Amino acid sequence: MLKRIRVQQLVLGMHIDGFCAPWMDHPFWRNHFVLNDPKDIERILASSVQEIWIDTSKGLDVPPGVEPLAQTTSAEAIAHEILQAEAPARDIAPTTAAEEYARASRICVKSKQAVMAMFDAARMGEAVDTELAAHMVQEISDSVLRNPDAMISLARLKTADNYTYMHSVAVCALMVSLALQLQLDPEQTKIAGMGGLLHDLGKAMTPTEVLNKPAKLTDAEFTIIKAHPVQGYDMLVNDPGLDKMVLDIVLHHHEKTDGTGYPDGLAGEAISMFARMGAICDVYDAITSDRPYKKGWDPSEAMRKMAGWTTGHLDAKVFQSFVKSVGIYPTGSLVRLASGRIGVVTAQNPRALLKPVVKAFFSTKSDMRIPPVLVNLAAPDSKEKIIAREDPQVWKFPDLNPLWSGFEPSSW
Structure with a gap:
């Protein structure tokens, strides 16, 4: 009863x-x-x-x-x-990125716990709680609707230890943001978010020593990794509540437009739009995150590299929409301004992708830190502009993440 x-x-x-x-x-x-x-x-x-x-x-x-x-x-x-x-x-009233960071951080903490529980259930052969997943997608979607910068940027902060779980949260947020940019309807946006959240569930069956290996994988180990889309699909295929496109994202997010991906070697239009979305969001979060074997790329450098992969790996049209959803200089990017100041991007200006909001905190002229100041490059009276990307690994600013977000990856 x-x-x-x-x-x-x-x-x-x-x-x-x-x-x-x-x-x-x-x-x-x-x-x-x-x-x-x-x-x-x-x-x-x-x-x-x-x-x-x-x-x-x-x-x-x-x-x-x-x-x-x-x-x-x-x-x-x-x-x-x-x-x-x-x-x-439900609260989707617009907020500033700064206001949304605190709310998004709570969602990140709770979502990581839920994803860990889903992975544990999958390892034990139990049914995955897709009702729980739907709650997570709704909360993540609402955060993105309130302010897209906060959630998609904050979820990128993760440690090597919690990468697998927070990667699922981050890809969900990126998929929702991309779906909104593509003007998909609410049901399609939910499908995109669910696919992003569940896309790597098959990795629950991947041995930890392979998943977290701090070196290049052998051919045999890569074969094990490549099994995760099919394993994830098999775990979810009998769930009557999941849309078939969610399953398609899980199964085909590693397909490439030139047909060299896996597991089915699909090419071009044979890959669904949802799976092409999943491939882009998965790659972006993977290459901008710290892993056991490498440091993540700066977000703006990642966007530059990904642009070169649209000739055989990623769908060019969907990638253009992805750039609009994340920014040419995504939040967290380290940049040099015309004045000689170095700063970190803290928010986007959707109508001016080359003119985000930057927190300037270092002077190359005096070679020293300066009091942080927010510079809105899109302001009518702004004389500043970005003249170059900067490599965080060269500068090694210890507080770069807190400068733009107020959080460290260990917060999750």
């Missing part, structure tokens, strides 16, 4: 089957679990959640004489009520 109760009625041993609140408003990354820790009850009571569904067939019931707020035998009734509770809570 499913019962809705007040959070004050919770006791250890109850099986929670859903929070009557948006996913980001309750303190857990999951919606279905048994309460075994007193601290979990304390976390719920300290949150804004007022009511919860419990499943008495999987855990303790309310004590005799205590009346629940509602009861049902229908899981569909719970799903409907929770969705109804979440709908009014």
Whole structure:
């Protein structure tokens, strides 16, 4: 029996089957679990959640004489009520990147925990919680709608240790941003986000020593890696709630337009638009992230390199839209200004891709740090412009990430 109760009625041993609140408003990354820790009850009571569904067939019931707020035998009734509770809570009003960073950071933390749980379930042969994945995609999408700079830039910050999980979050955000740039409808945007979030699920079956090897892979090891699209597809193919295009992204995000990709060697228009989107977002996040065997490229350098891959690897038209969604000088890029100052890009100007907002913090004329100052290159009175990309590995500024985001990868 499913019962809705007040959070004050919770006791250890109850099986929670859903929070009557948006996913980001309750303190857990999951919606279905048994309460075994007193601290979990304390976390719920300290949150804004007022009511919860419990499943008495999987855990303790309310004590005799205590009346629940509602009861049902229908899981569909719970799903409907929770969705109804979440709908009014959606907030997509525009924000500045600085305002969105704090909200996006919470989404990153919670999403990483959820992705880790999905990978663990896949390793144990259990069904992946795609309902949980849908919650994550919604929260990530809302953040991108509020301000695209924050989420797609912040999710790029990751350590080598959490790369696999945060990569899924980052590619989801990039896919949503690209879908919006391509003017896809809400359902197609959700498909793109789900595909991005689940695209690497097959890597749950890849041996850790291969996945995190700090050196070039042997041919045999690369063969193991190349199995992950099919493995991910096989894990998800029987889920009735997943759109076939989500499965297509999972299976074909490593295909190349010249037919040299894997697993099926598809070429040109034989690769779906969603899979071509997935290939671009996957590559961008991979090459801009620190890995066990290499430092990530500066975002603007990555865009320059990727532009050269549109002749045989990436779809040129989709890549053009990707550039518009991320920027020619993506947030986090290190640049040199005409004045001789060096700064880091903190936000984009969508109508002027060559004129982002830059935080200048170093003078090449005096060869010393200066008080950081924001320079909007698109402002009518601005006399500044970007004259060159700069290599972070040459300058080695220790606080480059906090300068533009306020966060370090270890935050996740």
